[in-house]
Amino acid sequence: MTQRLTPDPDGIRRAAALLRDGALVAFPTETVYGLGADATDAESVARIFEAKGRPRFNPLIVHVEEIAAAERIVRFDATARALAEAFWPGPLTLVLPLREGSGIAGLTAAGLPTLAVRVPAAPTARALLAEAGRPVAAPSANPSGRVSPTTADHVIAGLGGRIAAVLDGGPCTVGLESTILKPQDGQIFVLRQGGLPEEAVADLLGRRPDVPPATGLPDAPGQLASHYAPSGQVRLNVTAPEPGETLLGFGPVDATLNLSPSGDLTEAAARLFDCLQALDRSGTARIAVSPIPEEGLGRAINDRLRRAAAPR
Ligand code: TXA
Ligand code: MG
Numbered sequence: 327m328t329q330r331l332t333p334d335p336d337g338i339r340r341a342a343a344l345l346r347d348g349a350l351v352a353f354p355t356e357t358v359y360g361l362g363a364d365a366t367d368a369e370s371v372a373r374i375f376e377a378k379g380r381p382r383f384n385p386l387i388v389h390v391e392e393i394a395a396a397e398r399i400v401r402f403d404a405t406a407r408a409l410a411e412a413f414w415p416g417p418l419t420l421v422l423p424l425r426e427g428s429g430i431a432g433l434t435a436a437g438l439p440t441l442a443v444r445v446p447a448a449p450t451a452r453a454l455l456a457e458a459g460r461p462v463a464a465p466s467a468n469p470s471g472r473v474s475p476t477t478a479d480h481v482i483a484g485l486g487g488r489i490a491a492v493l494d495g496g497p498c499t500v501g502l503e504s505t506i507l508k509p510q511d512g513q514i515f516v517l518r519q520g521g522l523p524e525e526a527v528a529d530l531l532g533r534r535p536d537v538p539p540a541t542g543l544p545d546a547p548g549q550l551a552s553h554y555a556p557s558g559q560v561r562l563n564v565t566a567p568e569p570g571e572t573l574l575g576f577g578p579v580d581a582t583l584n585l586s587p588s589g590d591l592t593e594a595a596a597r598l599f600d601c602l603q604a605l606d607r608s609g610t611a612r613i614a615v616s617p618i619p620e621e622g623l624g625r626a627i628n629d630r631l632r633r634a635a636a637p638r
Pocket of ligand 1: 355385466506
């Protein structure tokens, strides 16, 4: 059962408590309803992909209450700060370098060195973020492949029964996802057109933002193999590793690192990017990976692993 909560102080407190307990709570922003989870807890974030039936781990937008909270998890250059000061709270997402030790779960950014961050303006979202006291990862609250929800009824129609609660704050005022900008090397790339018009950005900066180069225009950058490839060679579906290979295990196997000794796919999804990064940091040259069942989150895990293993 999905609870429908009223955004009064009691409803906000209950929604925030659910988030802190690792549950999924949909909430209205001014753009669309987001499907929120504690961005610092990988298993909670893994549940987002499970509930949406997302076959791949797209990186997620992290929602925070104010600029100061964003500064603790990503690095701003002067342009990014000007954009944030002008348009936050509001329908703008900034993709910025993730800080070391930010506490954000690796799965949230799908293993990327950057993180998408926004400060939403809708009062319900702001109240929830203040009460939760932590960054909240939230994609649009729709099943994968369906349109973004702009009312609590849309959310229930798509995800009812699969999420703990939805905060019903009425219809979204913008109803279109946030504009995503990525300041990089003196340019400002528009990764997604959205609720903040490009003209407003141009007025502030005194010039039009830049069109990203064709290769750098990932509507879903999580799908680019290169983002996920560790520097070592990766061999999949390995039951007996060869001498010189380091086994990334799944299930009850003798392995250096194990995605989930008990064979739990939610735990494995939560640990995947952190394990790949750990193997990379340790300079492992040959990585063997245990078979992962091609079901549920296993499909997304295998998708990512196949990309990591693809010849390059
Ligand atoms: O209005 C919105 O932005 C809504 C509300 C809930 O905040 N959220 C939303 O999230 O639309 P989602 O997951 O449906 O779309 C996020 C987009 C994806 O296309 C993803 O690829 C991109 O943001 N994205 C996330 N992190 C990124 C990163 N590090 N670099 C580039 N793109 C990124
Ligand atoms: Mg979406």
